[in-house]
Amino acid sequence: MIVLTLTPQDLTKLRFAFSPLWELVASVRALRAPSEQAIHASWTRRVREAVSPSDLAHLFALVPAQGYAPNFLTPPPVTPFPDFPAELAALRETPPEIVVADIQEALAAHLVPDRARLTPYLTEPEVQLTALVDVLERYWAVALAPEWSRVRRVLERDMEWRARTLALYGPETLFAELHPLTKYRNGVLTVNLHHWHWEGTAAGRGLLLLPSVFAWPGLYATVEEPWHPTLAYTAWGSANLWWDEPPSLPQTAQVVLGERQAALLALLCVPMTTQELARRLNLTSSAISQRVRALRAVGLVSSSRAGKFVWHQLSVRGLHVLHVVSNGEDAP
Numbered sequence: 528m529i530v531l532t533l534t535p536q537d538l539t540k541l542r543f544a545f546s547p548l549w550e551l552v553a554s555v556r557a558l559r560a561p562s563e564q565a566i567h568a569s570w571t572r573r574v575r576e577a578v579s580p581s582d583l584a585h586l587f588a589l590v591p592a593q594g595y596a597p598n599f600l601t602p603p604p605v606t607p608f609p610d611f612p613a614e615l616a617a618l619r620e621t622p623p624e625i626v627v628a629d630i631q632e633a634l635a636a637h638l639v640p641d642r643a644r645l646t647p648y649l650t651e652p653e654v655q656l657t658a659l660v661d662v663l664e665r666y667w668a669v670a671l672a673p674e675w676s677r678v679r680r681v682l683e684r685d686m687e688w689r690a691r692t693l694a695l696y697g698p699e700t701l702f703a704e705l706h707p708l709t710k711y712r713n714g715v716l717t718v719n720l721h722h723w724h725w726e727g728t729a730a731g732r733g734l735l736l737l738p739s740v741f742a743w744p745g746l747y748a749t750v751e752e753p754w755h756p757t758l759a760y761t762a763w764g765s766a767n768l769w770w771d772e773p774p775s776l777p778q779t780a781q782v783v784l785g786e787r788q789a790a791l792l793a794l795l796c797v798p799m800t801t802q803e804l805a806r807r808l809n810l811t812s813s814a815i816s817q818r819v820r821a822l823r824a825v826g827l828v829s830s831s832r833a834g835k836f837v838w839h840q841l842s843v844r845g846l847h848v849l850h851v852v853s854n855g856e857d858a859p
Contacts, residue, residue, distance in 0.1 A: 540733025553741035588641035597629035738762035764797035
């Protein structure tokens with residue numbers, strides 16, 4: 528269990544960001560344990576066929592399916608929306624002593640460490656770090672670059688939603704909804720991770736909240752100095768990230784709502800933009816806007832703008848209606 532005391536000053540420094548590099552490292556866990564990451568099955572199959580076996584072996588040595596991965600692999604992002612080259616440049620500048628310390632911890636923490644691949648980091652950290660950056664660049668190009676626009680939309684939407692929750696309802700509601708293992712009360716954040724016990728304070732450093740599609744279904748924390756206190760959690764909408772076709776609803780729902788409208792409501796179980804809805808339903812953006820306006824007028828859908836995109840999602844009433852028509856129940 529992690530018990531992190533947050534002062535009022537820490538709460539003013541609470542911020543959200545996503546990290547392409549963190550996402551990349553977390554994705555390695557999905558490749559290592561595909562049975563535990565079933566929501567990423569289609570992605571896993573494609574990537575395993577495309578990534579070099581030697582590159583995978585290098586990454587697998589550093590990143591276990593569960594447990595500790597060296598913290599230097601995922602330096603906290605300094606901006607809310609970093610790009611991958613900038614993060615890779617920051618990784619390349621990691622001080623050798625930090626690399627050595629993190630590898631020593633990995634060797635002690637891994638149940639079956641790959642010593643042949645990890646011990647060179649202890650004797651020639653700069654050389655190994657350069658080689659690792661090359662591996663990460665190749666892996667990114669194959670595994671995540673083709674999908675990044677899709678992943679980024681989920682992460683950005685989650686950040687907007689969480690920030691709004693914090694602003695409107697405060698930290699107790701934010702952390703209660705963040706993950707079943709998190710709770711905040713009276714200035715203390717508790718993260719109920721059974722495999723780890725740590726207690727301390729953020730000491731004015733604040734807290735970074737990092738949404739991730741590959742964190743599912745877990746929760747990951749970095750609290751020890753010199754690293755910035757960070758909590759990585761599953762981004763809202765991750766479970767449906769790889770949908771390429773609208774989900775199939777029961778015939779009853781399609782009869783009551785109409786086939787196109789039922790498919791639209793099903794897609795809106797997770798936040799989506801007008802453009803994404805149009806692509807998935809093979810309609811024009813104007814046709815989608817017209818349908819969404821009709822649903823919004825009767826309270827089934829809510830919409831909000833984030834930058835140049837308008838995001839839509841089912842309201843509580845919309846979720847209830849979809850549940851009723853899908854299960855053939857009588858509305859109360």
